[in-house]
Amino acid sequence: MLNRLFYIHFIMSLLLGSGKEKPQILSTSVSFSGIEFEVVKNGESNNRYIWLHGDERTANMALRHHLNHYDGTAFLIKSDEREVVYQNTKIDPNRIFSRSGSLRALKKFRPKWAPGTLNEALDELDQNREQFLTILFPDSGGILIAVHNNFRGYNLKSELEICTKVSVNPKENPRDFIICTDPDDFDKLSVGHYNILLQDQPPKEDDGSLSWAALRNGIRYVNIETRLGWLSQQKKMLEFIEERLN
Template identity: 40%
Template sequence: MKRPAAWSRRELLAFGWLPFFRPKHIAVAGARFRILRNGRSTRHYLHIHGNEDTAREVLERHMETHEGIAFLVENQTRNLMVEGLQLDPNRMFSRVGTEISLKGLNPDSTPEQREAAQRTLDRGREHLLSAFLPPPMRGVLIAVHNNSEQYSVMDETPISDAASLREAGNPHAFFLCTDPMDFAVLSQSPYNAVLQQKKPEEDDGSLSRLAARRSIRYVNLEVRLGNKDRQTEMLRWLDWNLP
């Protein structure tokens, strides 16, 4: 029997829309993300901290009934291991932020060890971002997070360009966005919202800072760990009301 010819690169590109050619995972260094797809929406969703179980569960359920592409980290811990060093994955989107995180989480590490981790991330950072980031102007990236007593909207308000505190008594539930038009919508919601549009002077390596620098529509949904009903409610409100 004649063996079928191998697919050429041109054919793979031409038929890349077929479901069996779409990757189900994407990875960089110690970070591996599962990809969930539903429909053809330009909404991208991200769950980046493995120990934030409420956010993961809410996003998985959301993707069953809402269109978009979701990226969910597969590890169960907050930090990743890169070349033997711990790293906060939401600090890996710049070299400056990565260095700060590596030093803080690995105080006994050497410059050579940290540089090895940096080089590993350098090889895959932009590839990861090309998947995470939505089409310019048309799409939006929505990150889902959980917090604890140590973090709330009150930490973000002083460094924000605008704030709408509709639920000041519930500071752990809030939206953080980078686009003024999105903030105009979110500020009319019954929830807390802050706008961080200006390019930040300090680069902490987070996705929100990168989105502000690149003028990308980004919304971070923060809710207290364990409050699944509230996070589900806010994510549905966001999806229904944000263009």
């Protein structure tokens, strides 16, 4: 019921803003199983953006800056931490977009559950996930753009095994790269100077990432990954996506 109220609030906010002749930034909120997101809307673009990890603050700043200059709707998690609280444990919000991913996420910090309670938690996530994705996913060929930062040695080499195509610029830092799930988007992006990875085939094991949920549902998905603190770089990469794919 609570999620339905957030859904109604979200839709009404968008409708109230749709009649404006001059786009203005609107703000509301939405919840996914108690995980709160601020929703910031500027103009009428079908592009959607999402910031999922509260400790990746450069990505948050870059996205808020971008929404001041370009149309779109951004979903910004209301958290300062990477993991969020859920049912007396904590979970990575980018590992709960499939049932198998949710199972691993729920057991990571709470290995033992009372009989029946783990399945109840999984069922709740399944139900609320579909509702959240209905709100989040764009239609009419829009793009879902995620923004992330890394600060633990993670780089594009960690992703190569599940890529079908890559366009790597040796002059670019391997920790700054773009992942996309649409081959046409890859072709458009690879003519630039950034590191571009195509992941258009589902993995053998779904880890619950939003990218795989988007791929399963036929949604064009792009992830902009940069080093934490490299705000100017992430701003430029967002602008690059805007120019190449819109």
